[in-house]
Amino acid sequence: MMRGNDKSKELSRRASRRIPGGVNSPVRAWSAVGGTPIFIESASGARLVDADGNSFVDYVGSYGPAILGHAHPQVAAALGEQARKGLGYGATIELEVELAEKIGTAIAAAEKVRLVSSGTEAAMTAIRIARAATGRTKIIKFDGCYHGHSDGLLVRAGSGGMTLAIPNSAGVPQAVAAMTSVARFNSLESVGGCFEANPDGVAAVIVEPVAANMGVVVPMPGFLKELAAAARRYGALLICDEVITGFRLCHGSIAEKYGVAPDLLVLGKVIGGGMPIGAVAGRADLLDLLAPAGPVYQAGTLSGNPLSVRAGLETLGLLSVPGTYERLDTLGARLGNGLADALKRSGVPGCVNRVGSLATMFLGPNAVCEADDARRSDTARFATYFHQMLERGIYLPPSQFEAMFVSLAHSEADIDQTVEAANQALGALAAA
Ligand code: KE4
Numbered sequence: 001m002m003r004g005n006d007k008s009k010e011l012s013r014r015a016s017r018r019i020p021g022g023v024n025s026p027v028r029a030w031s032a033v034g035g036t037p038i039f040i041e042s043a044s045g046a047r048l049v050d051a052d053g054n055s056f057v058d059y060v061g062s063y064g065p066a067i068l069g070h071a072h073p074q075v076a077a078a079l080g081e082q083a084r085k086g087l088g089y090g091a092t093i094e095l096e097v098e099l100a101e102k103i104g105t106a107i108a109a110a111e112k113v114r115l116v117s118s119g120t121e122a123a124m125t126a127i128r129i130a131r132a133a134t135g136r137t138k139i140i141k142f143d144g145c146y147h148g149h150s151d152g153l154l155v156r157a158g159s160g161g162m163t164l165a166i167p168n169s170a171g172v173p174q175a176v177a178a179m180t181s182v183a184r185f186n187s188l189e190s191v192g193g194c195f196e197a198n199p200d201g202v203a204a205v206i207v208e209p210v211a212a213n214m215g216v217v218v219p220m221p222g223f224l225k226e227l228a229a230a231a232r233r234y235g236a237l238l239i240c241d242e243v244i245t246g247f248r249l250c251h252g253s254i255a256e257k258y259g260v261a262p263d264l265l266v267l268g269k270v271i272g273g274g275m276p277i278g279a280v281a282g283r284a285d286l287l288d289l290l291a292p293a294g295p296v297y298q299a300g301t302l303s304g305n306p307l308s309v310r311a312g313l314e315t316l317g318l319l320s321v322p323g324t325y326e327r328l329d330t331l332g333a334r335l336g337n338g339l340a341d342a343l344k345r346s347g348v349p350g351c352v353n354r355v356g357s358l359a360t361m362f363l364g365p366n367a368v369c370e371a372d373d374a375r376r377s378d379t380a381r382f383a384t385y386f387h388q389m390l391e392r393g394i395y396l397p398p399s400q401f402e403a404m405f406v407s408l409a410h411s412e413a414d415i416d417q418t419v420e421a422a423n424q425a426l427g428a429l430a431a432a
Pocket of ligand 1 (some may be wrong): 117242402
Protein backbone atom coordinates (compact mmCIF):
# COMPACT_ATOMS: atom_id res chain seq x y z
CA MET A 1 0.00 0.00 0.00
CA MET A 2 1.15 3.57 -0.64
CA ARG A 3 2.82 5.51 2.21
CA GLY A 4 1.15 8.78 1.19
CA ASN A 5 2.35 11.25 -1.40
CA ASP A 6 3.03 14.42 0.62
CA LYS A 7 6.52 14.88 -0.82
CA SER A 8 5.27 14.45 -4.42
CA LYS A 9 2.46 16.91 -3.67
CA GLU A 10 4.92 19.48 -2.35
CA LEU A 11 7.26 18.94 -5.33
CA SER A 12 4.34 19.22 -7.74
CA ARG A 13 3.32 22.57 -6.23
CA ARG A 14 6.94 23.81 -6.52
CA ALA A 15 7.26 22.51 -10.07
CA SER A 16 4.05 24.21 -11.22
CA ARG A 17 5.40 27.60 -10.12
CA ARG A 18 8.29 27.36 -12.61
CA ILE A 19 7.45 24.68 -15.20
CA PRO A 20 4.31 24.75 -17.40
CA GLY A 21 1.88 22.21 -15.96
CA GLY A 22 4.63 21.21 -13.54
CA VAL A 23 6.14 18.82 -16.07
CA ASN A 24 8.64 18.86 -18.90
CA SER A 25 6.46 16.60 -21.03
CA PRO A 26 2.63 16.67 -20.97
CA VAL A 27 2.14 12.90 -20.76
CA ARG A 28 3.73 12.98 -17.28
CA ALA A 29 1.06 15.32 -15.89
CA TRP A 30 -1.64 12.73 -15.03
CA SER A 31 -4.18 15.10 -16.68
CA ALA A 32 -6.23 12.14 -17.88
CA VAL A 33 -6.21 10.16 -14.63
CA GLY A 34 -6.29 12.93 -12.01
CA GLY A 35 -4.38 13.09 -8.76
CA THR A 36 -0.82 14.31 -8.18
CA PRO A 37 1.91 12.83 -10.37
CA ILE A 38 4.44 10.92 -8.31
CA PHE A 39 7.96 12.33 -8.40
CA ILE A 40 10.57 9.62 -8.86
CA GLU A 41 13.47 9.34 -6.46
CA SER A 42 15.24 6.35 -8.05
CA ALA A 43 14.70 3.25 -10.12
CA SER A 44 16.39 -0.10 -10.50
CA GLY A 45 15.42 -3.06 -12.63
CA ALA A 46 11.64 -3.22 -12.97
CA ARG A 47 11.00 -1.00 -9.94
CA LEU A 48 10.62 2.70 -9.23
CA VAL A 49 10.79 4.39 -5.82
CA ASP A 50 8.97 7.71 -5.49
CA ALA A 51 9.82 10.76 -3.37
CA ASP A 52 7.66 9.40 -0.52
CA GLY A 53 9.42 6.04 -0.53
CA ASN A 54 6.65 4.11 -2.30
CA SER A 55 7.89 1.28 -4.52
CA PHE A 56 6.17 0.26 -7.75
CA VAL A 57 6.50 -2.27 -10.52
CA ASP A 58 7.07 0.07 -13.47
CA TYR A 59 5.37 -0.28 -16.88
CA VAL A 60 6.29 3.18 -18.20
CA GLY A 61 9.99 2.36 -18.53
CA SER A 62 10.77 5.94 -19.55
CA TYR A 63 8.23 5.32 -22.39
CA GLY A 64 10.42 2.69 -24.00
CA PRO A 65 14.16 3.20 -23.45
CA ALA A 66 14.35 1.13 -20.24
CA ILE A 67 14.08 -2.19 -22.06
CA LEU A 68 16.88 -3.69 -19.93
CA GLY A 69 15.25 -2.38 -16.77
CA HIS A 70 16.39 0.75 -14.95
CA ALA A 71 20.03 1.43 -13.97
CA HIS A 72 21.47 -1.65 -15.66
CA PRO A 73 24.91 -1.98 -13.98
CA GLN A 74 26.80 -2.49 -17.24
CA VAL A 75 25.21 0.57 -18.84
CA ALA A 76 25.67 2.71 -15.72
CA ALA A 77 29.33 1.73 -15.44
CA ALA A 78 29.95 2.45 -19.12
CA LEU A 79 28.35 5.89 -18.75
CA GLY A 80 30.60 6.67 -15.78
CA GLU A 81 33.67 5.62 -17.70
CA GLN A 82 32.60 7.60 -20.78
CA ALA A 83 31.79 10.73 -18.74
CA ARG A 84 35.32 10.74 -17.35
CA LYS A 85 36.53 11.11 -20.94
CA GLY A 86 34.43 14.23 -21.46
CA LEU A 87 30.75 14.76 -22.17
CA GLY A 88 30.98 15.97 -25.76
CA TYR A 89 33.35 17.66 -28.16
CA GLY A 90 31.46 19.11 -31.10
CA ALA A 91 33.44 16.66 -33.17
CA THR A 92 32.92 13.07 -34.24
CA ILE A 93 34.00 10.05 -32.20
CA GLU A 94 34.44 6.41 -33.22
CA LEU A 95 31.46 5.34 -31.10
CA GLU A 96 29.10 7.27 -33.40
CA VAL A 97 30.44 5.30 -36.34
CA GLU A 98 30.08 2.07 -34.37
CA LEU A 99 26.43 2.79 -33.54
CA ALA A 100 25.62 3.66 -37.16
CA GLU A 101 27.32 0.43 -38.26
CA LYS A 102 25.41 -1.61 -35.65
CA ILE A 103 22.08 -0.14 -36.78
CA GLY A 104 23.00 -0.74 -40.43
CA THR A 105 23.97 -4.35 -39.74
CA ALA A 106 20.71 -5.03 -37.91
CA ILE A 107 18.41 -3.21 -40.35
CA ALA A 108 18.92 -3.85 -44.10
CA ALA A 109 16.99 -0.67 -45.02
CA ALA A 110 19.34 1.44 -42.89
CA GLU A 111 22.11 1.88 -45.46
CA LYS A 112 23.02 5.20 -43.79
CA VAL A 113 22.15 6.74 -40.43
CA ARG A 114 22.09 10.29 -39.08
CA LEU A 115 22.00 10.49 -35.28
CA VAL A 116 20.05 13.30 -33.59
CA SER A 117 18.83 13.95 -30.02
CA SER A 118 15.13 13.04 -30.14
CA GLY A 119 12.51 11.15 -32.08
CA THR A 120 10.88 14.47 -32.94
CA GLU A 121 14.04 15.69 -34.67
CA ALA A 122 14.44 12.40 -36.49
CA ALA A 123 10.85 12.32 -37.78
CA MET A 124 10.89 15.94 -38.92
CA THR A 125 14.20 15.34 -40.71
CA ALA A 126 12.80 12.29 -42.49
CA ILE A 127 9.90 14.41 -43.76
CA ARG A 128 12.33 17.12 -44.95
CA ILE A 129 14.42 14.54 -46.81
CA ALA A 130 11.28 13.12 -48.47
CA ARG A 131 10.14 16.57 -49.60
CA ALA A 132 13.58 17.34 -51.03
CA ALA A 133 13.84 13.95 -52.75
CA THR A 134 10.39 14.07 -54.38
CA GLY A 135 9.93 17.81 -54.88
CA ARG A 136 6.48 17.33 -53.33
CA THR A 137 4.98 18.96 -50.22
CA LYS A 138 2.06 16.85 -48.96
CA ILE A 139 2.52 14.03 -46.44
CA ILE A 140 0.12 11.38 -45.16
CA LYS A 141 0.06 10.31 -41.52
CA PHE A 142 -2.39 8.17 -39.57
CA ASP A 143 -4.96 9.33 -37.03
CA GLY A 144 -3.66 8.44 -33.56
CA CYS A 145 -0.07 7.89 -34.61
CA TYR A 146 2.48 10.14 -32.96
CA HIS A 147 5.76 11.19 -34.51
CA GLY A 148 6.93 13.89 -32.11
CA HIS A 149 5.87 17.51 -31.90
CA SER A 150 7.10 19.14 -35.13
CA ASP A 151 4.41 21.38 -36.62
CA GLY A 152 3.35 19.28 -39.61
CA LEU A 153 3.06 16.09 -37.57
CA LEU A 154 0.88 17.56 -34.79
CA VAL A 155 -2.23 16.77 -36.81
CA ARG A 156 -4.59 14.19 -35.28
CA ALA A 157 -1.59 13.16 -33.20
CA GLY A 158 -1.64 10.32 -30.70
CA SER A 159 0.05 10.05 -27.29
CA GLY A 160 -0.35 13.33 -25.40
CA GLY A 161 -2.34 14.79 -28.30
CA MET A 162 -5.02 12.15 -27.79
CA THR A 163 -4.70 12.04 -24.01
CA LEU A 164 -5.26 15.78 -23.67
CA ALA A 165 -7.71 15.92 -26.60
CA ILE A 166 -5.40 18.36 -28.44
CA PRO A 167 -5.28 16.51 -31.75
CA ASN A 168 -4.29 19.68 -33.59
CA SER A 169 -1.98 21.89 -31.55
CA ALA A 170 -2.46 25.63 -31.20
CA GLY A 171 0.40 27.53 -32.79
CA VAL A 172 0.57 25.32 -35.86
CA PRO A 173 -0.28 27.49 -38.88
CA GLN A 174 -3.29 26.20 -40.84
CA ALA A 175 -1.15 26.38 -43.97
CA VAL A 176 1.27 23.89 -42.41
CA ALA A 177 -1.42 21.58 -41.05
CA ALA A 178 -3.02 21.57 -44.51
CA MET A 179 0.11 19.90 -45.88
CA THR A 180 -0.71 16.82 -43.82
CA SER A 181 -3.47 14.42 -44.86
CA VAL A 182 -4.73 11.99 -42.25
CA ALA A 183 -5.70 8.40 -42.98
CA ARG A 184 -7.18 5.74 -40.70
CA PHE A 185 -4.77 3.07 -39.45
CA ASN A 186 -5.58 -0.37 -40.96
CA SER A 187 -7.71 1.25 -43.67
CA LEU A 188 -6.22 1.00 -47.16
CA GLU A 189 -9.38 2.63 -48.48
CA SER A 190 -8.64 5.81 -46.49
CA VAL A 191 -5.01 5.70 -47.66
CA GLY A 192 -6.19 5.57 -51.27
CA GLY A 193 -8.55 8.45 -50.57
CA CYS A 194 -5.68 10.57 -49.25
CA PHE A 195 -3.56 9.86 -52.32
CA GLU A 196 -6.46 10.57 -54.71
CA ALA A 197 -7.23 13.82 -52.87
CA ASN A 198 -3.68 15.02 -53.55
CA PRO A 199 -3.23 14.88 -57.34
CA ASP A 200 -0.08 17.03 -57.08
CA GLY A 201 1.49 14.09 -55.38
CA VAL A 202 2.49 13.06 -51.89
CA ALA A 203 6.10 13.24 -50.68
CA ALA A 204 5.77 10.52 -48.05
CA VAL A 205 3.54 8.35 -45.91
CA ILE A 206 4.70 8.07 -42.31
CA VAL A 207 3.46 5.23 -40.13
CA GLU A 208 4.20 3.49 -36.86
CA PRO A 209 4.33 -0.13 -38.16
CA VAL A 210 2.89 -1.23 -34.82
CA ALA A 211 0.97 1.75 -33.48
CA ALA A 212 1.67 2.44 -29.79
CA ASN A 213 0.46 6.01 -29.26
CA MET A 214 -3.28 5.39 -29.29
CA GLY A 215 -2.60 2.45 -27.07
CA VAL A 216 -1.14 -0.57 -28.89
CA VAL A 217 -2.85 -1.22 -32.23
CA VAL A 218 -1.66 -4.13 -34.36
CA PRO A 219 -1.47 -3.82 -38.16
CA MET A 220 -4.01 -6.09 -39.90
CA PRO A 221 -2.43 -8.89 -41.96
CA GLY A 222 -1.13 -7.40 -45.20
CA PHE A 223 -1.85 -3.79 -44.25
CA LEU A 224 1.78 -2.66 -44.14
CA LYS A 225 2.70 -4.47 -47.37
CA GLU A 226 -0.30 -2.97 -49.18
CA LEU A 227 0.55 0.46 -47.76
CA ALA A 228 4.11 0.15 -49.09
CA ALA A 229 2.74 -0.90 -52.51
CA ALA A 230 0.35 2.06 -52.58
CA ALA A 231 3.16 4.47 -51.69
CA ARG A 232 5.27 3.05 -54.52
CA ARG A 233 2.35 3.32 -56.99
CA TYR A 234 1.86 7.00 -56.18
CA GLY A 235 5.60 7.81 -56.11
CA ALA A 236 5.60 8.59 -52.38
CA LEU A 237 8.34 7.48 -49.98
CA LEU A 238 7.46 5.19 -47.08
CA ILE A 239 8.72 6.31 -43.67
CA CYS A 240 8.42 3.81 -40.82
CA ASP A 241 8.55 5.47 -37.40
CA GLU A 242 10.16 2.86 -35.16
CA VAL A 243 11.06 5.15 -32.27
CA ILE A 244 9.12 2.76 -30.00
CA THR A 245 9.28 -0.52 -31.96
CA GLY A 246 12.90 -0.32 -33.15
CA PHE A 247 15.04 -2.92 -31.30
CA ARG A 248 12.11 -3.46 -28.91
CA LEU A 249 10.10 -6.04 -30.86
CA CYS A 250 13.10 -7.65 -32.59
CA HIS A 251 16.79 -6.87 -32.95
CA GLY A 252 16.14 -4.24 -35.59
CA SER A 253 13.08 -3.12 -37.54
CA ILE A 254 9.65 -4.70 -37.01
CA ALA A 255 8.62 -3.34 -40.44
CA GLU A 256 11.17 -5.66 -42.01
CA LYS A 257 9.70 -8.55 -40.03
CA TYR A 258 6.34 -7.67 -41.64
CA GLY A 259 8.07 -7.91 -45.05
CA VAL A 260 8.28 -4.16 -45.66
CA ALA A 261 11.44 -2.28 -46.69
CA PRO A 262 10.86 1.38 -45.82
CA ASP A 263 12.68 4.09 -47.74
CA LEU A 264 13.33 5.90 -44.47
CA LEU A 265 13.20 4.82 -40.82
CA VAL A 266 12.90 6.88 -37.66
CA LEU A 267 14.51 5.44 -34.53
CA GLY A 268 15.04 6.53 -30.92
CA LYS A 269 14.53 5.44 -27.29
CA VAL A 270 16.15 1.94 -27.08
CA ILE A 271 19.09 2.88 -29.35
CA GLY A 272 20.12 5.45 -26.73
CA GLY A 273 19.69 3.14 -23.74
CA GLY A 274 17.82 5.86 -21.84
CA MET A 275 19.93 8.82 -22.95
CA PRO A 276 18.65 11.49 -25.38
CA ILE A 277 18.74 10.16 -28.93
CA GLY A 278 16.98 9.83 -32.25
CA ALA A 279 18.05 8.63 -35.67
CA VAL A 280 16.89 8.94 -39.25
CA ALA A 281 18.09 6.02 -41.36
CA GLY A 282 17.41 4.58 -44.78
CA ARG A 283 18.49 4.47 -48.41
CA ALA A 284 21.97 5.93 -48.91
CA ASP A 285 20.82 8.11 -51.81
CA LEU A 286 18.22 9.70 -49.55
CA LEU A 287 20.44 10.12 -46.47
CA ASP A 288 23.15 11.62 -48.69
CA LEU A 289 20.77 14.52 -49.34
CA LEU A 290 21.61 15.67 -45.80
CA ALA A 291 24.22 18.40 -45.37
CA PRO A 292 27.15 18.42 -45.75
CA ALA A 293 26.74 15.64 -48.33
CA GLY A 294 23.68 17.26 -49.87
CA PRO A 295 21.40 20.30 -49.82
CA VAL A 296 19.02 19.33 -46.98
CA TYR A 297 20.14 21.12 -43.86
CA GLN A 298 19.89 19.43 -40.46
CA ALA A 299 22.16 19.88 -37.44
CA GLY A 300 22.40 19.37 -33.68
CA THR A 301 24.85 20.42 -30.97
CA LEU A 302 24.53 17.12 -29.11
CA SER A 303 23.74 14.86 -32.05
CA GLY A 304 25.62 11.55 -31.58
CA ASN A 305 26.96 12.71 -28.19
CA PRO A 306 29.36 10.29 -26.47
CA LEU A 307 27.10 9.40 -23.53
CA SER A 308 24.03 8.64 -25.67
CA VAL A 309 25.93 6.54 -28.18
CA ARG A 310 27.85 4.68 -25.44
CA ALA A 311 24.63 3.88 -23.57
CA GLY A 312 23.05 2.85 -26.86
CA LEU A 313 25.91 0.57 -27.83
CA GLU A 314 25.94 -1.12 -24.41
CA THR A 315 22.17 -1.60 -24.62
CA LEU A 316 22.15 -2.98 -28.17
CA GLY A 317 25.02 -5.27 -27.22
CA LEU A 318 23.04 -6.70 -24.29
CA LEU A 319 19.94 -7.00 -26.52
CA SER A 320 21.88 -9.08 -29.06
CA VAL A 321 22.18 -11.96 -26.58
CA PRO A 322 20.36 -14.99 -28.08
CA GLY A 323 16.92 -15.53 -26.57
CA THR A 324 16.41 -11.88 -25.61
CA TYR A 325 13.32 -11.23 -27.74
CA GLU A 326 11.83 -14.63 -26.96
CA ARG A 327 12.12 -13.72 -23.27
CA LEU A 328 10.50 -10.31 -23.85
CA ASP A 329 7.68 -11.99 -25.78
CA THR A 330 7.19 -14.64 -23.08
CA LEU A 331 6.89 -11.96 -20.39
CA GLY A 332 4.63 -9.85 -22.62
CA ALA A 333 2.36 -12.83 -23.31
CA ARG A 334 2.14 -13.67 -19.58
CA LEU A 335 1.06 -10.08 -18.92
CA GLY A 336 -1.30 -9.77 -21.89
CA ASN A 337 -3.01 -13.11 -21.31
CA GLY A 338 -3.25 -12.44 -17.58
CA LEU A 339 -4.89 -9.05 -18.14
CA ALA A 340 -7.29 -10.51 -20.73
CA ASP A 341 -8.30 -13.24 -18.26
CA ALA A 342 -8.77 -10.64 -15.52
CA LEU A 343 -11.04 -8.60 -17.82
CA LYS A 344 -13.11 -11.66 -18.68
CA ARG A 345 -13.35 -12.75 -15.01
CA SER A 346 -14.50 -9.28 -13.90
CA GLY A 347 -17.10 -8.87 -16.63
CA VAL A 348 -15.75 -5.34 -17.29
CA PRO A 349 -15.96 -4.73 -21.07
CA GLY A 350 -12.63 -4.18 -22.82
CA CYS A 351 -9.83 -5.85 -24.74
CA VAL A 352 -6.06 -6.29 -24.63
CA ASN A 353 -3.81 -5.55 -27.61
CA ARG A 354 -0.25 -6.84 -27.44
CA VAL A 355 2.81 -7.26 -29.61
CA GLY A 356 5.91 -8.63 -27.88
CA SER A 357 6.67 -6.48 -24.82
CA LEU A 358 4.13 -3.78 -25.74
CA ALA A 359 0.59 -4.09 -24.39
CA THR A 360 -2.51 -1.98 -23.76
CA MET A 361 -5.68 -2.97 -21.92
CA PHE A 362 -8.53 -0.88 -23.34
CA LEU A 363 -11.53 -0.45 -21.02
CA GLY A 364 -14.79 -0.35 -23.02
CA PRO A 365 -14.35 -1.42 -26.64
CA ASN A 366 -14.13 -5.15 -27.35
CA ALA A 367 -11.78 -4.51 -30.29
CA VAL A 368 -9.41 -1.62 -31.11
CA CYS A 369 -8.08 -1.53 -34.69
CA GLU A 370 -7.79 2.22 -35.22
CA ALA A 371 -7.95 5.58 -33.39
CA ASP A 372 -11.75 5.93 -33.42
CA ASP A 373 -12.06 2.55 -31.71
CA ALA A 374 -9.56 3.68 -29.06
CA ARG A 375 -11.49 6.92 -28.55
CA ARG A 376 -14.52 4.83 -27.55
CA SER A 377 -12.60 3.74 -24.44
CA ASP A 378 -14.07 4.56 -21.04
CA THR A 379 -11.30 6.95 -19.95
CA ALA A 380 -13.08 7.73 -16.67
CA ARG A 381 -13.03 4.04 -15.80
CA PHE A 382 -9.39 3.85 -16.90
CA ALA A 383 -8.58 6.69 -14.45
CA THR A 384 -10.13 4.72 -11.60
CA TYR A 385 -8.32 1.56 -12.71
CA PHE A 386 -5.01 3.48 -12.88
CA HIS A 387 -5.32 4.57 -9.25
CA GLN A 388 -6.53 1.16 -8.08
CA MET A 389 -3.38 -0.33 -9.63
CA LEU A 390 -1.17 2.39 -8.17
CA GLU A 391 -2.56 1.62 -4.70
CA ARG A 392 -1.52 -1.99 -5.29
CA GLY A 393 2.05 -1.02 -6.24
CA ILE A 394 1.71 -1.10 -10.02
CA TYR A 395 2.71 2.03 -11.99
CA LEU A 396 0.98 2.19 -15.38
CA PRO A 397 1.30 4.88 -18.05
CA PRO A 398 -1.17 7.59 -16.89
CA SER A 399 -3.26 7.42 -20.07
CA GLN A 400 -5.48 4.95 -21.88
CA PHE A 401 -3.63 5.93 -25.08
CA GLU A 402 -0.15 4.74 -24.15
CA ALA A 403 1.53 1.33 -24.15
CA MET A 404 2.69 -0.71 -21.18
CA PHE A 405 6.41 -1.46 -21.61
CA VAL A 406 7.73 -4.77 -20.28
CA SER A 407 11.50 -4.99 -19.70
CA LEU A 408 13.99 -7.85 -19.36
CA ALA A 409 14.15 -6.94 -15.67
CA HIS A 410 10.47 -7.83 -15.08
CA SER A 411 10.14 -11.24 -13.45
CA GLU A 412 7.30 -13.73 -13.66
CA ALA A 413 6.56 -12.74 -10.05
CA ASP A 414 6.27 -9.06 -11.07
CA ILE A 415 3.88 -10.00 -13.88
CA ASP A 416 1.82 -12.23 -11.59
CA GLN A 417 1.64 -9.45 -8.97
CA THR A 418 0.41 -7.14 -11.75
CA VAL A 419 -2.25 -9.59 -12.94
CA GLU A 420 -3.47 -10.19 -9.36
CA ALA A 421 -3.68 -6.42 -8.82
CA ALA A 422 -5.67 -6.15 -12.07
CA ASN A 423 -8.04 -8.89 -10.88
CA GLN A 424 -8.70 -6.91 -7.71
CA ALA A 425 -8.87 -3.50 -9.44
CA LEU A 426 -11.27 -4.73 -12.16
CA GLY A 427 -13.33 -6.51 -9.51
CA ALA A 428 -13.67 -3.20 -7.66
CA LEU A 429 -14.64 -1.47 -10.93
CA ALA A 430 -17.28 -4.09 -11.68
CA ALA A 431 -18.72 -3.76 -8.17
CA ALA A 432 -18.82 0.06 -8.31
P1 KE4 B 1 10.73 12.19 -28.71
O1 KE4 B 1 10.83 13.51 -29.44
O2 KE4 B 1 9.76 12.28 -27.53
O3 KE4 B 1 12.09 11.62 -28.32
O4 KE4 B 1 10.12 11.11 -29.70
C1 KE4 B 1 8.90 11.40 -30.35
C2 KE4 B 1 8.25 10.11 -30.82
C3 KE4 B 1 8.32 9.78 -32.16
N1 KE4 B 1 7.75 8.65 -32.64
C4 KE4 B 1 7.10 7.80 -31.81
C5 KE4 B 1 6.49 6.55 -32.38
C6 KE4 B 1 7.00 8.09 -30.42
O5 KE4 B 1 6.33 7.22 -29.62
C7 KE4 B 1 7.59 9.25 -29.91
C8 KE4 B 1 7.50 9.63 -28.45
N2 KE4 B 1 6.73 8.75 -27.63
C9 KE4 B 1 6.11 9.35 -26.45
C10 KE4 B 1 5.33 8.25 -25.70
N3 KE4 B 1 4.20 7.81 -26.40
C11 KE4 B 1 7.12 10.01 -25.59
C12 KE4 B 1 6.64 10.39 -24.21
C13 KE4 B 1 6.56 11.89 -24.06
O6 KE4 B 1 6.09 12.58 -24.98
O7 KE4 B 1 6.98 12.35 -22.96
